[in-house]
Amino acid sequence: MNGIHLSRLPLSAKVFCTLFLLGIGCGTLAAFVQASTAVGVSPSAVRASLAPDLPMAGMRHGETSAEREMDLGELSNAAKVWMRTPLLIQTSHTHLFGQTLIAGLLGLIFLFVPLREAPKAAIVALPFVGTLVDIGGMWATRFVSPSLSVLVIAGGTLFALGYVLIAAFSMHDLWLRKETA
């Protein structure tokens, strides 16, 4: 961009960009492990965690109570997170700020990679779009349809794909590109 390329940066700037990209990579990996242990990374696991709690006892509209015998096996034996609306609000605000800042800093580095404008614009948009689809998908799963839990997985995947492409192109430009005069 404007004649500045990552490959032409001084060593200190290259080290800064590299360590930032590595740090975000480690953070993303830790977040993936956290998500897979606390909630699960399949649409059904996300649905179980986010979808509205449906009545178990068959209480009909207008009734004030209902009861039925159950098997303990009907209760989840997995120590899984159960996200209700207040937690969704907390999660949304922290993640929208955090992930957008990460996407912004990744994008800032990536802007100095010499690449054609169309693919560059598409790649730089991926982490932002992924964040919006991820968090938007959580709300859609809770309030529109449990089947939209697939959006949460899609959003997380887009974010990760954006990170991978940005980091790969940037690292290549930082350390492997041969400068031509």
Next chain:
Amino acid sequence: MTRRFAILLCAMAAPALAHVTPPVVLLSDREAVSTLLGGSKRYFVREVRLTPAERQSIEKETGWAPDEDFHRFYLGRDEQQHEVGAVTFLTDYTIHGPVRVAVALSPDGKVKGAAVIEASEETYPWVKKLIDQGFLSRFAGLDAHAPMPPRAGSGTSMPAFYGDVISGLVRRAALLYETAVLKRAHS
């Protein structure tokens, strides 16, 4: 060069997929119900919807506005169908993350036991301190209107704050059971 680049890409492709909040889950729902309703042979689920008057009376006493939808109790009974107790799950969404507890109540409405089911990474050290001090066992035998156990820790400490949060949840559970189960049975 291309090979090196491909290896780099593969290494970085690992952190794919979703991202959710960092909670600490201490017990599954099934573990909580089976532990707190020990001695039960049969289990039942009862769901109750509070009337506006019932909601108002709970809010007046605790400041907590119960859900308009429904509240769930898991009931345990012995072989002779005598009630062993009921368990309900309640959550408070504090600024540092949610705290979810399971509260067991005996048929007379007194607290049988309580367990923390979920905290967050941030709140866990404070909540763990309470668990280690046996704070949760201090609720046994109290009813919805009894004074809650003395605060845990010094006045402004975080464990003391979370002790108050847990006390509030236990009181809500006891009041919910009293209102939606005991009072209805007697009316």
